[in-house]
Amino acid sequence: MTETSTQPLVIGVTGLNAIDSPGPGVAVIRALREGLGNVRIIGLAYESLEPGAYLHDWVDKTYHIPYPSAGVQALVERLEHIQTIEHMDVLIPNFDAELYNFIKVSAQLRLMGIHTFLPSHEQLDARDKLNLSAFGKKYNLHVPQSKNIHHANDLIKVAEELNYPMVVKGRFYEAQVVYNIDQAKKAFYHLSARWGTPVIVQEFVKGTEINVAALGNGQGNTLSIVPMRKLYITDKGKAWAGITIQDDSLLQVARDFTQATHWRGGFELEIMRDNNGKLFIMEVNPRFPAWIYLTAAAGQNQPAALVKMALGQPVEPFTDYKVGKIFIRYAWDHVTDVSEFQQLSAFGEL
Structure with missing residues (x-):
């Protein structure tokens, strides 16, 4: 059809x-x-x-x-x-x-x-929060240090290695920045109760948050890449407004990830640019982000392209997108x- x-x-x-x-x-x-x-x-x-x-x-x-x-x-x-x-x-x-x-x-x-049009289980596991640190080392991608823990008492040792502030992340969703052991334990108990263990404790990287929505063809090529800088962030860390930006280094990070994994389908890179301009992959979401319509508005309709690939139809790589397109989410x-x-x-x- x-x-x-x-x-x-x-x-x-x-x-x-x-x-x-x-x-x-x-x-x-x-x-x-x-x-x-x-x-x-x-x-x-x-x-x-x-x-x-x-x-x-x-x-x-x-x-x-x-x-x-x-x-x-x-x-x-x-x-x-x-x-x-x-x-x-x-x-x-x-x-x-x-x-x-x-x-x-x-x-x-x-x-x-x-x-x-989905990734394999091997691809899914490689970018998992639990494995992201090892993945970064293997493919020479900048990823913050992280530790996976099963008990709140492990936080003391982890803090000695990573130093405060740290980021405590749930197995699937949610993350909290913590500044002392009491906050760290509170975050651990909350996230482990909600998402199970292990809980991920990650090095805190200060800088500018950037998200990249991309589409891989499963053969190592990236067919679409649209970077977005958050303009407004909710208390849950979600982008409530964002703007498409032009930055060749961001495009290259997405290409490097796709080439390393041969990713099949849509994905989102959560990236932090530190004060020295270094790009860290903080997280890889193995599906389209909630702001994915912005890619269509900017000229690269990733969901439509994915459907065509799922049906075996040829899709040419997108080459351009509109910079300066802003999305603003609202309640209705x-x-x-x-x-x-x-x-x-x-x-x-x-």
């Missing part, structure tokens, strides 16, 4: 939680509708209050899917049921925690007629009827 077909391209998308720490789903959908035109969007939600499920101008139909902790068999059975109804052509997962399962079942999805009270919430909660679809 192609974008010029009279039949819509049916695309499943997760990550519909457009909250103060938003998932990428709604932004991905916005880019797909703009870049591909005739599409039918199937929302795949974990919870009944994910706002994207109720935005009917963007999402045509929403289904509950089981949490990643339910395992791959539950995921396959649910997607088989959805597929008999919707006949999805492509599926785009947008959460870190769900990627392992989706990668594992990608061959089964293909037999159902569902295309994906979407009003719906309780009957919609009840339908999604009770029957698992809306």
